[in-house]
Amino acid sequence: MLLSIELSLILEKLILIIVVVMSSLVIAMYATFAERKVAAIMQDRRGPNRAGPFGLLQPVADGLKLFFKEEIIPNLSSKFLFILGPCLAMLTAMMTGAVIPWGDKVHFFDRDISLQIADINIGILYVFGVVSMGVYGIMIGSWASNNKFSLMGGLRAASQIISYELAMGIALIALLMSTGTLSLKEIVVQQQEHWYSWNIIKQPLGFLIFLICAFAECNRTPFDLPEAENELIGGYHTEYSSMKLGFFLFAEYINMFLSSAVMVSLFFGGYDIPFLNDAAFADKIGVNWIALIHTFVFLFKAAAFLFLFMWVRWTIPRFRYDQLMNLGWKVLIPLALINMLVTGAFILYFGK
């Protein structure tokens, strides 16, 4: 009896993991397409429109191209680490998806299945740990390439991510003080009460800092110094070719999607439908349907963030390195500290 429950649980989680991994891969795939389309539209161009209807098969063509390219491992690289780099980048990019609540729950076969792979009570800490591990892929890959441009890119990535993680963490502490929990699920549930209970209302400055740091953590413009193509050739992926390069590029888009998902669940109510009493609505149309709508709402919000990522990329030029460090250490960290102090004082004074 015990064994049967365990088995079904494993099966349920396995299916969930496969669905989450596959869908974030597909979303990342189409994020590359969307990026090119958005770039084109913002520059008054048309963008890819030859492969399939509206160019929808373009990411497939890109992927095939990467697969069929020649795989080059430089002679003087350390081969094991050279291969480990992109693998780690991809792995850590995928791991964040485990704690994100994609929806409330579905009801199948007399079982309530939570639409979150693992509701661990330290969800945010887990996200943090995985995100800071993401830079290992870049660092290891760049160091193993035995190329000075790669190494420069890797160094930049490492110092940038370390600098911005501090501000990000402090900004989150303020959020955690007001929510009182580290579980992402709990945070989302708290935000479902009213439209104004979204954390963006409570922590606008914290959100702004978190957003800027998320851009930096994803190595996106204006913080794309690690791969600054006009200074460092290709930065950390200079020596990479074929699908290993594809992994690096792909990991960036998965990171983008998952950090959008994290921002949505932390600050924008997760799968909450705005201006609607979700619980009452769920009684009306059933648990499964509401779960479906919730997931779509969640993905819609995440897509809006993805668009923001692209929009910013095609608007703002890259920072100079000293500007980047100045912004991180002299602006964002003090701001985050002030934000934390003000939040703490507020909670102490009003006792809520």
Place this chain on the structure above:
Amino acid sequence: MRNFYVAYNKRYMEALTNRAKQVERKPMSLLERAYLPAIFKGMAITFGHMFKKRPTINYPEVTRPFSPVFRGLHILNRDEEGRENCTACGLCAVACPAEAITMEAAERKPGEENLYREEKYAAKYEINMLRCIFCGLCEEACPKDAIYLSETFAPANFQRKGFIYGKEDLLIPNPVTEPEAYAKAKGGRVQIK
């Protein structure tokens, strides 16, 4: 030092226009140092561009209309009975500044009256499209309305010999046997007298 350059420029470097603007190097105000207003302004500009009309033409599906005086590939004309106009007089070859046209004349045999309009015709008529500069002088030189420049241009080719257009490439389709192809090749400009 900067003042020195300003004075130097004023004295020795006469500006060509009055559009030169002195760069302001005032320290930035707090609002400017916050970057965010400037960033939002920039983002508004890029967002506005999403709704602008795009000048690109989807080429193979949509083609840009040519101007009515466009000079493209040559056409060897026929009269309304489908007979070739060209008499191989050679005036076009003489007029051609690029020497792109070669031809060989031949005499019309009895029984070929339905093929050629006059007693003499061009047995071979070649235009080298790599030499041709599409000036249209051949069209002007022709006394028989036999050669016209059409509204298409030479497609790409892998070999040089593909650009030497013979009679079979240049002749307009026969208006009697294939009227649709003839009308299409004629376009809006070739008139037959």
